[in-house]
Amino acid sequence: MAEATEFTLRLRRYDPESGDAAYWDEHTIELEPHRSVLEGILQAKARFDGSIGIRCSCRAAICGSCGVRVNGQPGLACHTHLDAALASSRDGVIEVEPMGNMPVIKDLIVDMDAVHWKKIARVTPWLINKEPIPEREYIVDREAMVDVTQSMACIQCGACVSDCLSMEVDPLFVGPAASAKAYRFVGDPRDDQQRERLTDLAQDPHGIYTCTHCFKCIDACPKGVAPMSQIMRLRRRAGSDHHIDDRNNGHRHEASFVTLIKGYGLLHEAELLPRSYGGDSWFGKFHPKAGKVLMSSLPAITKAVMRGKVKPKTALLGHKIPKDDLKSVQRIYDKVAARDQRLELNLYITGYDEDVDGAGTAPAAATSGAAQTGADSGQPGQSPEGSPSR
Amino acid sequence: MPAHDVLIIGAGLAGQRAALAAADAGATVAIMSKVHPVRSHSVAAAGGINAAINVADDWRSHAYDTVKGSDFLGDQDAIEVMCSEAPGEVMHLEHIGVTFHRNESGELDLRAFGGASAKRTAYVADITGQAILHVLYEQLMKYSDRVDRYEEWFTTSLVLDDSGACVGVVARDIRTGAMETFSAKNVILASGGAGQCFKPTTNGLICTGDGIAQAYAAGAPLMDMEMIQYHPTCLVENGFLITEGARGEGAHLLNADGERFMEKYAPNKMELASRDVVSRAEQTEINEGRGVGPGGVGIYLDVTVVPRKRTLEALREIVNIGKDFAGVDITREPIMIRPGQHYIMGGVKTDIDGKTPLDGLYAAGEVACVSVHGGNRLGANSLLDTLIFGRRAGEHAAARATDMRMPTATTSVQRDDEKMIASIIDRPREGRRISEIKDELGTVMNRHVAVFREEAGLQQAHEVVRRLKEESKTAYVDDRGTIFNQDVLGAVELGYMLECAEAIVVAAIERKESRGAQFRTDYPERNDDEWLKHIDINRNGDDVPQVSYSEVTFTQWQPEERKY
Ligand SMILES: Cc1cc2nc3c(=O)[nH]c(=O)nc-3n(C[C@H](O)[C@H](O)[C@H](O)COP(=O)(O)OP(=O)(O)OC[C@H]3O[C@@H](n4cnc5c(N)ncnc54)[C@H](O)[C@@H]3O)c2cc1C
Ligand code: SF4
Numbered sequence: 022m023a024e025a026t027e028f029t030l031r032l033r034r035y036d037p038e039s040g041d042a043a044y045w046d047e048h049t050i051e052l053e054p055h056r057s058v059l060e061g062i063l064q065a066k067a068r069f070d071g072s073i074g075i076r077c078s079c080r081a082a083i084c085g086s087c088g089v090r091v092n093g094q095p096g097l098a099c100h101t102h103l104d105a106a107l108a109s110s111r112d113g114v115i116e117v118e119p120m121g122n123m124p125v126i127k128d129l130i131v132d133m134d135a136v137h138w139k140k141i142a143r144v145t146p147w148l149i150n151k152e153p154i155p156e157r158e159y160i161v162d163r164e165a166m167v168d169v170t171q172s173m174a175c176i177q178c179g180a181c182v183s184d185c186l187s188m189e190v191d192p193l194f195v196g197p198a199a200s201a202k203a204y205r206f207v208g209d210p211r212d213d214q215q216r217e218r219l220t221d222l223a224q225d226p227h228g229i230y231t232c233t234h235c236f237k238c239i240d241a242c243p244k245g246v247a248p249m250s251q252i253m254r255l256r257r258r259a260g261s262d263h264h265i266d267d268r269n270n271g272h273r274h275e276a277s278f279v280t281l282i283k284g285y286g287l288l289h290e291a292e293l294l295p296r297s298y299g300g301d302s303w304f305g306k307f308h309p310k311a312g313k314v315l316m317s318s319l320p321a322i323t324k325a326v327m328r329g330k331v332k333p334k335t336a337l338l339g340h341k342i343p344k345d346d347l348k349s350v351q352r353i354y355d356k357v358a359a360r361d362q363r364l365e366l367n368l369y370i371t372g373y374d375e376d377v378d379g380a381g382t383a384p385a386a387a388t389s390g391a392a393q394t395g396a397d398s399g400q401p402g403q404s405p406e407g408s409p410s411r
Numbered sequence: 412m413p414a415h416d417v418l419i420i421g422a423g424l425a426g427q428r429a430a431l432a433a434a435d436a437g438a439t440v441a442i443m444s445k446v447h448p449v450r451s452h453s454v455a456a457a458g459g460i461n462a463a464i465n466v467a468d469d470w471r472s473h474a475y476d477t478v479k480g481s482d483f484l485g486d487q488d489a490i491e492v493m494c495s496e497a498p499g500e501v502m503h504l505e506h507i508g509v510t511f512h513r514n515e516s517g518e519l520d521l522r523a524f525g526g527a528s529a530k531r532t533a534y535v536a537d538i539t540g541q542a543i544l545h546v547l548y549e550q551l552m553k554y555s556d557r558v559d560r561y562e563e564w565f566t567t568s569l570v571l572d573d574s575g576a577c578v579g580v581v582a583r584d585i586r587t588g589a590m591e592t593f594s595a596k597n598v599i600l601a602s603g604g605a606g607q608c609f610k611p612t613t614n615g616l617i618c619t620g621d622g623i624a625q626a627y628a629a630g631a632p633l634m635d636m637e638m639i640q641y642h643p644t645c646l647v648e649n650g651f652l653i654t655e656g657a658r659g660e661g662a663h664l665l666n667a668d669g670e671r672f673m674e675k676y677a678p679n680k681m682e683l684a685s686r687d688v689v690s691r692a693e694q695t696e697i698n699e700g701r702g703v704g705p706g707g708v709g710i711y712l713d714v715t716v717v718p719r720k721r722t723l724e725a726l727r728e729i730v731n732i733g734k735d736f737a738g739v740d741i742t743r744e745p746i747m748i749r750p751g752q753h754y755i756m757g758g759v760k761t762d763i764d765g766k767t768p769l770d771g772l773y774a775a776g777e778v779a780c781v782s783v784h785g786g787n788r789l790g791a792n793s794l795l796d797t798l799i800f801g802r803r804a805g806e807h808a809a810a811r812a813t814d815m816r817m818p819t820a821t822t823s824v825q826r827d828d829e830k831m832i833a834s835i836i837d838r839p840r841e842g843r844r845i846s847e848i849k850d851e852l853g854t855v856m857n858r859h860v861a862v863f864r865e866e867a868g869l870q871q872a873h874e875v876v877r878r879l880k881e882e883s884k885t886a887y888v889d890d891r892g893t894i895f896n897q898d899v900l901g902a903v904e905l906g907y908m909l910e911c912a913e914a915i916v917v918a919a920i921e922r923k924e925s926r927g928a929q930f931r932t933d934y935p936e937r938n939d940d941e942w943l944k945h946i947d948i949n950r951n952g953d954d955v956p957q958v959s960y961s962e963v964t965f966t967q968w969q970p971e972e973r974k975y
């Protein structure tokens with residue numbers, strides 16, 4: 022066992038009763054390097070200052086109490102090793118702050134009811150049973166249950182909410198954790214209202230199409246829930262399975278993306294906008310909706326051209342890539358389309374990345390997740406668990 | 412003043428189940444918890460929940476295993492209720508949305524657990540407690556207009572009327588520091604265990620025995636308090652639990668000689684003998700110099716014998732715990748474990764409807780002692796206990812409320828509690844720190860009131876606890892605020908822990924035999940002639956608690972020698 026070492030913690034303190042602004046408070050603690058930041062804070066609390074406020078109970082990343090930011094990164098204090106935190110610190114001092122996107126109550130304690138739980142309540146977070154309810158258990162696919170277990174693994178810690186980029190811009194955005202909760206029902210074969218749930222979340226202007234794929238929630242999540250992947254899966258079910266043509270142009274936007282890249286090998290920005298609004302074909306731009314959005318986007322487009330961000334030629338004709346490259350891109354499309362079972366983005370039961378290939382050969386494993394690398398979506402960062410070093 | 416037919420203290424599995432059942436029965440209900448409900452320690456339960464749902468299984472077999480596991484101290488009427496109602500309860504959980512693991516035909520899958528004669532543990536990977544707790548909370552959100560939730564409210568006292576019946580509680584809104592009196596026709600205590608009396612423990616920091624101490628202070632008897640479960644597989648590093656599910660999936664226990672030593676102690680059930688048996692075997696190996704690791708204080712748990720894919724699918728949480736908290740990849744190498752404090756079989760004495768001897772006061776879950784676990788709880792029987800008796804208490808309390816008038820709880824208790832809290836905050840910085848006292852308590856309990864016990868050590872522990880009780884009266888806190896003053900609540904919790912600890916030690920001194928979790932090296936045999944009875948502990952002002960006895964209920968199974 023490693024020896025106890027000194028670490029300095031810089032804690033963001035805020036005393037709502039003092040009338041003073043938030044301030045930094047430093048304490049030096051002594052613990053083995055693989056102990057957690059939470060244990061460090063608890064030592065500071067026990068030895069020096071019992072008034073340091075932080076919610077915690079399990080110390081083992083299961084109760085979801087201790088969401089904070091360590092050196093600016095959202096996560097659990099009990100799931101971040103001191104040595105890793107030291108390594109990621111700016112100046113050799115481990116900085117701990119309350120989570121973002123939620124009001125601070127005191128020190129490291131934020132008001133989760135005001136944001137997180139409100140959003141959870143927004144997604145009708147209970148099972149609406151398929152009737153008739155059987156006498157014994159519902160007989161359902163083994164994989165389906167394992168699949169939703171990934172979202173069930175969410176401990177409602179709020180780390181993903183803390184730094185969600187879209188939520189910063191649009192506080193009404195339903196957000197990563199609540200979306201994962203929604204998937205838990207949409208993916209549950211016992212639920213009777215999957216289409217209704219999807220319609221609701223697709224039509225909501227602050228719903229699933231608001232996410233900008235910034236990956237922050239995947240990085241933040243200590244339990245491998247991968248909220249962004251759950252959002253992608255909700256979109257896929259809404260658009261591809263239920264053909265929900267949402268008023269946010271979300272599904273059309275995605276479909277246009279897919280066709281454009283298939284056709285051009287790279288994104289054709291000029292086509293994307295009109296197609297997203299007018300419909301996913303070359304004729305999309307003649308749809309009245311497309312004309313309207315093009316007109317309203319004109320100032321932004323002009324600016325982009327003036328600043329040299331877009332060249333008029335590529336803007337009009339699209340990017341050109343060599344023929345062979347284009348063929349390779351199209352082969353990826355063919356390969357994906359040829360699978361009888363689609364690739365799901367569930368990594369809950371897949372194990373580690375290194376196992377992906379071996380396990381992926383079994384057909385059942387495809388749905389239970391073993392072959393679900395980020396490859397089909399080009400998503401990095403999908404290690405099943407955020408390691409405590411994050 | 413808020414007033415409800417049924418007021419539930421605690422929002423773990425027992426409390427939430429009670430709330431839903433009472434609401435279904437038509438009562439007005441409130442549920443109160445010092446942490447957000449999903450932070451309750453039920454969330455940590457990993458392995459699963461027992462029920463004889465397989466058509467080839469029989470609840471009587473489950474009941475017999477439970478009786479035998481309890482070392483014949485469990486009350487058999489209660490055990491029959493629990494085991495016969497178990498399949499229905501698990502189906503109910505399935506219907507409200509728990510994502511139980513399935514077998515290839517889509518039915519509930521079952522895994523093996525310790526002390527069980529059949530595979531009968533339903534599970535959700537190794538997050539069973541979490542999955543059930545979160546699904547119950549989904550239902551509570553659904554019941555928002557029927558169940559009032561007081562989240563992050565800390566109950567400080569029960570309120571009794573002149574006749575001694577419980578008619579409400581006093582609580583503090585942690586977020587504002589405001590104190591309030593709640594009236595209720597019935598109060599159900601579901602405030603969990605007291606593991607923090609020990610250090611280390613698998614229990615969360617919130618498991619401080621509040622409800623046990625509050626009921627005890629109000630005059631309710633405690634029962635089986637000496638029965639403290641040490642779980643066989645806790646990380647040497649920090650006491651975290653490795654679920655019994657690991658051994659259920661086939662993992663081995665090895666000593667320093669690489670020997671599967673359980674052959675010597677339980678040749679038939681091996682690693683899956685009762686927890687008390689396995690913990691003692693491990694401790695014996697360690698004491699006799701066959702432990703592993705620095706100081707020889709550990710035992711190897713070898714999960715590598717379980718197919719890797721299965722481990723990753725069904726034991727995922729402990730793969731992470733091994734990786735994150737011990738730096739070991741359990742799919743590739745053995746991990747060092749040892750017995751650690753885990754569960755308290757004893758608690759507030761209740762009947763099979765959760766009723767305590769105090770009118771209007773119920774208890775369910777780990778805070779209670781029905782007693783279904785007797786001298787030793789079987790793995791995966793506790794979740795079942797919380798749900799069955801939580802539901803029964805909720806239903807019974809709702810029924811009792813129908814022909815009752817709403818009482819008005821006196822506010823004098825609130826004034827006393829307000830003064831008590833103010834006086835803690837005002838204490839000069841002269842005494843000891845709360846954290847020091849807590850540390851010393853945990854350490855002494857873990858040294859003398861653990862797997863092996865004997866008179867002198869127990870007496871010494873008792874002396875220390877008495878001294879700490881005195882010292883706690885002048886222990887000071889740093890936080891003088893009202894908003895989220897966790898510091899002062901920590902001092903209140905310390906008071907509860909000391910009361911629980913004393914009851915535990917006194918009962919352990921009293922029982923002069925070895926049964927279940929109580930192993931006295933000075934009385935190494937089970938002695939049915941003298942000790943086949945429960946020990947009840949009653950509070951006696953500030954003096955040493957009073958001891959009395961009650962009968963064990965037998966229905967179908969007579970005591971016999973216990974072999975695994
Ligand atoms: C690591 C671990 C793993 C386990 N695994 C299993 C398993 O696989 N199978 C099994 O059957 N059992 C298992 N157990 C045991 C089981 O989890 C617990 O015994 C059970 O969950 C207790 O539930 P409860 O509802 O009684 O209490 P808890 O879940 O502990 O809830 C107590 C509630 O009371 C509230 N409370 C406490 N004091 C106050 C107060 N003063 N004011 C207001 N509210 C208060 C708390 O906030 C909380 O809501 C495990 C236990 C641990 C520690
Ligand atoms: S990926 Fe989407 S949901 Fe996740 S943090 Fe970014 S914007 Fe938010």
Ligand code: SF4
Pocket residue numbers: 174175176177178179180181182197198201241242243244245246247248
């Ligand atoms: S999805 Fe992950 S980060 Fe977000 S609340 Fe759930 S467990 Fe926390």
Ligand code: FES
Pocket residue numbers: 059076077078079080081082083084085086087088097098099100
């Ligand atoms: S203390 Fe429970 S998640 Fe960190």
